[in-house]
Amino acid sequence: MKSYIPAIHFRSVSYEAGGKKILKNITGSFPAGKITTLVGPSGAGKTTVLKMCNGLLSPSFGDIVVSGRPIGDYEPTDLRRRVGIALQDAPVIKGTVFDNLALPLRLRKKELSEEAAEAWLEDVGLEKEYLDTKAAELSGGQRQKVSIARTLINESEILLLDEITSALDRTSRREVEDLIVRINQKYGTTIIWITHNLEQAVSIGDYTWVLINGKLVETGESSLLEHPQNERVLEFVKGGDA
Amino acid sequence: MSPVALSLTLIFVLIPLVLSKTLHLGLEKDTLIATVRSIIQLFAVGYILKFVFESDSWTYILLMVVLMILAAVQNARKKGKSISGITWKITATIVAVEVLTQGILLGFSIVPAEAQYIIPISGMVVGNSMVLSILFLNRFTAETEAHQDRTELILSLGGTPKQAIHAQLTDAIKASMIPTIESQKTMGLVQLPGMMSGQIIAGADPVQAVQFQLLILFLLLTTAAVSSILLGFLSYPSLFNERMQLLRERGID
Numbered sequence: 312m313k314s315y316i317p318a319i320h321f322r323s324v325s326y327e328a329g330g331k332k333i334l335k336n337i338t339g340s341f342p343a344g345k346i347t348t349l350v351g352p353s354g355a356g357k358t359t360v361l362k363m364c365n366g367l368l369s370p371s372f373g374d375i376v377v378s379g380r381p382i383g384d385y386e387p388t389d390l391r392r393r394v395g396i397a398l399q400d401a402p403v404i405k406g407t408v409f410d411n412l413a414l415p416l417r418l419r420k421k422e423l424s425e426e427a428a429e430a431w432l433e434d435v436g437l438e439k440e441y442l443d444t445k446a447a448e449l450s451g452g453q454r455q456k457v458s459i460a461r462t463l464i465n466e467s468e469i470l471l472l473d474e475i476t477s478a479l480d481r482t483s484r485r486e487v488e489d490l491i492v493r494i495n496q497k498y499g500t501t502i503i504w505i506t507h508n509l510e511q512a513v514s515i516g517d518y519t520w521v522l523i524n525g526k527l528v529e530t531g532e533s534s535l536l537e538h539p540q541n542e543r544v545l546e547f548v549k550g551g552d553a
Numbered sequence: 554m555s556p557v558a559l560s561l562t563l564i565f566v567l568i569p570l571v572l573s574k575t576l577h578l579g580l581e582k583d584t585l586i587a588t589v590r591s592i593i594q595l596f597a598v599g600y601i602l603k604f605v606f607e608s609d610s611w612t613y614i615l616l617m618v619v620l621m622i623l624a625a626v627q628n629a630r631k632k633g634k635s636i637s638g639i640t641w642k643i644t645a646t647i648v649a650v651e652v653l654t655q656g657i658l659l660g661f662s663i664v665p666a667e668a669q670y671i672i673p674i675s676g677m678v679v680g681n682s683m684v685l686s687i688l689f690l691n692r693f694t695a696e697t698e699a700h701q702d703r704t705e706l707i708l709s710l711g712g713t714p715k716q717a718i719h720a721q722l723t724d725a726i727k728a729s730m731i732p733t734i735e736s737q738k739t740m741g742l743v744q745l746p747g748m749m750s751g752q753i754i755a756g757a758d759p760v761q762a763v764q765f766q767l768l769i770l771f772l773l774l775t776t777a778a779v780s781s782i783l784l785g786f787l788s789y790p791s792l793f794n795e796r797m798q799l800l801r802e803r804g805i806d
Contacts, residue, residue: 365709387797392711402702404722418712465710481768 314516315342317363317376318469318501319394321527324373326359333359335525341518343468346495346502348516348533350509352547355522357505358399362473364503365396368373378468393535399505401458405447408432408457411446415465416473423464429462436486449517451478459487463494469501473499477507509536509548523547563588585608606668614668618675622647625683633690633788642787643686650682650779651675654772663768674772677748681773685729685780693725693785697792704799714793722789726781733777739772746770 317340326334334356341347341364349357362368363375366387375382377394385393392415403411413423420539429439435456441449449457455478462470472491476484483488492515494500506512512519521544529544531537539545563662566588573580605613626644633639648779655671655678664670697704707717740746745753748769752762794800 366796367709367798369798383796387708388711390711391709396709398702398706398709400702404703404707406704414707416708418707418710418716461710544561 315340315345315495317341318343318378318515318517319503320376321360321363322374322376324363324370326363326368327357327371333525334370337519337527339530341503341520343378343501345517346492346504346515347518347520348512349503349505349509349520349522350512350547351522352524354524356525357522358473360520360522361473361503361505363395364453364469365394366390366472367396373516385445392465393467394469394471395462395465396471397455397462397473397475399477401451401454401475401478403449403454403457406446407442408437408444408446408449409442411457411526412442412461412464414461425496431464432457434463434490435460436490438482452480452483455479456483456487458491465549466498467500469503471503472502474505474507476511484511491515521547602672605672609668611731614671616749617668617672618679619675621679622651625679629683629686629690630717633694635694635758636690636788637791639690639788642784645787646686646780646784647679647682649783651678653676653779654775658772674769677769678772678776681733681776682780685733685777686784688729688732689725689781689784690788692728693721693788696721696725701763701799701801708799714797716789718740718789718792722785727770729778729781733773737774740770 318337319341321337324334324337325332337360349360356467359368363370363382364377366382366385369382369534375388375445376393377385382390385424403540404414409425409428410425412441414421425442428442432439432441437453437456439455441457446454446457454461455475459472459475462472474488479487488511491504493501495502504512504515513536519531519535520527520534521529521536521541523543529539529541535544539548566584569584570581572578573584601617605617622644625647626640630640633643636642655675658674659666659671664674697718703720704717705786708714746766746769749762749766752765753759792800
């Protein structure tokens with residue numbers, strides 16, 4: 312197996328909430344500059360892993376290292392700009408699509424130009440006419456696209472994507488996949504992408520984490536999903552709930 | 554009012570009792586308890602006030618105000634159980650509002666520094682501050698729960714807890730102040746305020762009664778604004794930890 316420089320490293324990370332063990336002693340790395348797909352059945356703890364990378368949650372036990380520094384050494388606001396996340400439900404704030412796109416900069420007392428907003432919208436496959444649309448009136452797929460564009464505006468070194476194409480049709484999904492691959496190749500951005508679509512996990516991913524019931528059961532190049540050696544991964548890939 | 558006339562006012566208690574019995578509303582017990590409690594509590598307060606007014610002692614005045622604040626805090630804190638340290642936060646809010654309003658009233662000699670003025674006005678300020686605190690806490694708790702995804706979104710984009718909760722905080726502050734502002738708009742048109750009515754019935758000059766009522770209305774505007782804003786800014790930090798994480802953050806999947 313090739314060796315990679317880790318962008319994020321988990322060392323014996325466990326997480327408990329409400330008396331329930333959600334992550335169990337996870338040790339593993341997300342390679343820098345690569346696209347890692349994170350797969351596993353519902354309730355495996357995938358979103359928890361993502362929220363830990365972004366500092367929205369902290370481990371109950373264990374350590375996380377981001378770009379060579381312990382995660383606790385970062386100012387939370389600084390960490391979250393470096394490690395951007397597009398959340399699964401694609402939440403929007405009150406106001407227009409433009410207000411939503413401008414949000415990351417406004418949090419830093421900066422403004423987004425209308426031209427830049429239009430360019431970001433086009434990148435995610437939305438027409439610029441949508442800029443003045445009320446965000447609450449968008450369809451699920453359109454909201455997801457706005458959410459992706461909004462995350463990209465912070466120009467983070469690491470991007471965390473939580474099921475961002477689940478509400479999109481086939482064409483839109485391809486557009487977003489192409490965009491993320493382009494960003495990864497152009498800027499060397501590290502991508503960590505949760506997906507339920509195993510075909511997508513293989514075609515997009517360089518590297519894959521398989522999480523089952525809070526445990527990291529397999530890591531390696533994404534092709535591992537095509538010929539799983541691990542019995543639980545095999546069962547998951549075949550469509551069982553492992 | 555003569556004792557006979559006072560006794561006759563019990564007719565107004567008998568009417569709902571008879572109606573409740575006839576229509577099987579089951580409110581007789583609560584109506585009786587409410588009547589007995591109000592008779593005992595109001596007479597007790599009346600005699601205590603008489604004693605405090607006659608003694609003309611600052612110790613008793615302060616003691617009365619402290620008792621009012623303690624009772625108000627005890628009542629309001631139940632609504633903010635989910636917010637840590639809510640007891641001291643409500644206490645600080647009500648004390649701040651009381652000190653501010655009395656400071657202005659006495660500092661500018663708007664009212665004389667006498668128990669007869671300080672205690673009833675304090676009662677209105679503390680009581681309204683308590684109601685505002687309850688209204689604010691109800692709304693703030695509901696807003697933060699309903700819009701947890703927005704709070705999380707702003708944090709995830711690198712916003713501070715204050716930025717993340719700002720919209721919910723201002724919505725809750727506005728919502729808790731609206732009843733005070735709205736009721737003042739129709740004051741004198743729809744209803745005559747209780748204090749003014751009381752003064753007029755007791756034989757005071759209606760214009761003078763209006764002047765005092767205006768003083769109270771303006772005072773209550775400040776009470777409403779300061780109570781909800783101060784309590785808001787004291788409350789929101791307890792929803793987050795030192796790593797700027799929502800304490801009720803969701804994970805899994």
